Every structure is written in structure tokens, then in C-alpha cells.
Amino acid sequence: MKIISWNVNSVRARIENIKNYIKDSAPDILMLQEIKTQDENFPNDEFKNLGYISYVFGQKSYNGVAIISKHELVNTNNNFIKDDLNQSRIITAELKLKKKIIQMINIYVPNGNPVDTEKYEYKKNWLKKFISNVKKKIQKNSNILIAGDFNIIPEEIDVHDFKRYENDALGRLEIRKKYRELINLGFKDVYRLKNKTKQEYTFWDYFAGSWQKNYGMRIDHFLISNSLVENIKSININKKPRSKEKPSDHTPIELEII
DNA sequence: ATGGCTGAGCTACTCAGA
Numbered sequence: 001m002k003i004i005s006w007n008v009n010s011v012r013a014r015i016e017n018i019k020n021y022i023k024d025s026a027p028d029i030l031m032l033q034e035i036k037t038q039d040e041n042f043p044n045d046e047f048k049n050l051g052y053i054s055y056v057f058g059q060k061s062y063n064g065v066a067i068i069s070k071h072e073l074v075n076t077n078n079n080f081i082k083d084d085l086n087q088s089r090i091i092t093a094e095l096k097l098k099k100k101i102i103q104m105i106n107i108y109v110p111n112g113n114p115v116d117t118e119k120y121e122y123k124k125n126w127l128k129k130f131i132s133n134v135k136k137k138i139q140k141n142s143n144i145l146i147a148g149d150f151n152i153i154p155e156e157i158d159v160h161d162f163k164r165y166e167n168d169a170l171g172r173l174e175i176r177k178k179y180r181e182l183i184n185l186g187f188k189d190v191y192r193l194k195n196k197t198k199q200e201y202t203f204w205d206y207f208a209g210s211w212q213k214n215y216g217m218r219i220d221h222f223l224i225s226n227s228l229v230e231n232i233k234s235i236n237i238n239k240k241p242r243s244k245e246k247p248s249d250h251t252p253i254e255l256e257i258i
Numbered sequence: 259a260t261g262g263c264t265g266a267g268c269t270a271c272t273c274a275g276a
Contacts, residue, residue: 009275010265034275036266061266062274111276114260151276164259170276205276206263219276249264249275 001097001257003029005147005220006241007108007203007250011035011066014248015043021241021252022050028070029095033108033149035064042066059088065106065148067093073104080105081129084122090130097231097257100143105134107148112169120169123151127178135185138225146187146223149250152179154189157199158218170219187223190235190255200237203250211242222255231257 004027008014011032022030030052035042039058047054047068057078058064065088067073073093080090089109095102107130112123138144153171156162165171183189191200201216210216222235233256242251 013265034265111274113276165276168260168276203276205261208259208262210263217276246264 001029002027002254003031003104003145003147003222003257004238004252004254005031005033005106005149005222006252007033007149007220007248009034009036009248009250011043011064012037012041013246015046017241017244017246017248019046019050020244022052024240025238025252025254027254029104030068031104031106031147032066032068033064033106035066036061037064055091055093057088057091062087063108064088065091065108067091067104067106069093081126081133084125089126095145100228100231101141102143102145102228103137103141105144105146105148107146107150109149109151111151112175115167115169115172123169123175124178127175127182131178131182131185134182138185142186142225142227144187144223144225145228145255146182147221147253147255149219150179150221151219152176152221153217153219154179154192154221157197158201160201160215160217165217170217183223186226188226188229190222190224190232191218191237191253193229194232194235202237202253204242206249220250220253222253224255228257233258
């Protein structure tokens with residue numbers, strides 16, 4: 001079972017890239033972020049033609065998340081947290097894997113810059129509520145998979161130049177502590193679990209040849225509850241889509257579970 | 259290098275991203 005997470009930076013601007021990616025990689029489930037469109041303009045038919053069902057929580061212009069699946073998912077929901085600004089940032093669904101029911105949570109965490117503004121407060125409050133609700137959820141179902149664009153650089157190794165980000169909303173200790181707090185509820189950062197010292201990124205700025213110079217950061221993550229660690233087969237950051245024409249600034253992260 | 263691209267909405271320019 002191949003599950004991928006990808007911030008596509010507009011599903012409509014990126015539809016050809018996404019279709020090519022699906023044909024190459026044949027995922028079972030895609031968790032998309034920043035689809036930047038409302039539900040009625042989501043390209044359902046494009047995915048349907050490739051054999052996928054779309055579950056969408058859209059928003060005009062900004063944000064928006066979706067889960068695209070080869071197989072029908074149950075209990076899809078857009079209300080995992082109450083968002084202070086009513087932004088579309090979480091979609092959840094349940095997945096059956098053998099005898100386990102896995103709660104899948106697809107998130108697009110607020111960016112939070114600039115710091116010392118209401119945007120940063122929004123990110124902090126958002127994360128606080130998210131952690132609180134995950135804590136409640138894990139008591140009911142211990143099998144949880146959280147994927148998405150966390151907008152958090154977990155450790156110094158996860159960015160090309162940490163100095164530039166240590167007071168940024170993505171790299172601040174206060175925010176990285178929230179990530180640890182979440183993990184301490186009983187999760188593993190799957191990429192870091194399988195790659196103890198490897199330095200790879202999931203995002204590269206569009207500016208000034210960041211991609212060519214590999215000035216990137218690892219901010220897209222798969223967290224898996226400890227009860228599911230035995231089901232991990234592989235984790236991979238697929239850099240190919242970032243090298244294509246008209247790319248998203250993020251590249252997909254791919255998890256295989258058995 | 260705190261914005262030098264990119265996308266949406268709209269149709270000139272702002273807002274947002276990280």
C-alpha cells in the first residue's frame with residue numbers, strides 16, 4: 001500500500017504534473033495540500049479517469065486539502081479541529097489495513113510568518129488545538145497516520161542553513177517543540193526513523209536557483225503511531241517532480257506500508 | 259538573500275507562500 005503526501009501548490013495549475021506522477025508512481029492514496037481551489041472546481045474527473053476517488057476540502061485561492069484514493073475510504077471528515085479563521089487545512093479518513101483501522105490525517109499547517117504577528121499566533125494556536133485533538137483521538141484509536149505539509153523544520157539537519165531559520169516561524173525552537181510534543185504522544189517521524197543522518201529536503205524555494213543549489217528544507221512529514229511501526233515497508237522523498245517543468249515548490253514524500 | 263518566483267483572482271495589482 002503506497003501512500004504519498006504532496007503539497008502541489010494549486011491542483012489546477014499542476015494537474016498535468018500530478019497525472020504524470022500518478023502514471024509513474026501508481027500510488028494507492030495521495031494526500032494533497034494547497035490545492036488552492038474550492039470543491040466545485042476540483043478536477044474530480046481527471047482523477048476518476050485514472051481510477052481514483054477524490055475527497056476534497058477546498059477553499060478559494062488559498063489552502064485546501066484533498067485525499068485521492070484508488071479504494072473507497074470511510075468516515076471522511078473536515079472537522080478535526082475548529083479552525084479560528086475557517087481555513088481548509090485538515091481532511092481525515094479511515095483506511096482498513098488487514099485487521100487494523102488506520103485514522104489518516106492530512107494536514108496543511110499554517111506558515112506563521114512573519115513572527116511577532118497574528119499569523120504566528122494563529123500557527124501556535126492551530127498546533128496547540130491539533131495536538132490536543134490528536135491526544136484525544138489516539139486514546140480511541142491507537143493507529144494513526146499523520147501526513148502533510150507541517151511547515152516545521154524538525155532539526156538543524158533538516159535545512160540547508162539553519163542560522164537563517166532559527167528565528168523563522170518554520171525553525172523557531174517554540175515551534176519545533178510543538179513537533180516534539182506531537183511525537184511524544186506516541187509517534188515516529190518515519191523519514192528520520194529510517195534515515196538517521198541523511199540530509200534530504202522536500203521543499204525548495206522558487207527564488208534564485210534554490211533547487212539547483214539544493215537550498216532546501218524538510219518540512220513535509222509522515223508521522224506514524226508506534227502501533228504501526230511494524231507495518232512500515234519504506235519511506236522515500238521523490239525529487240523527480242521538483243525537477244520538471246512548472247513544478248510545485250514541494251516534492252512528494254512516499255510511504256509504503258504492508 | 260525577509261523576498262530576486264509562482265499562483266489565484268481578476269484583468270492591475272494585491273495577497274500569500276516559506
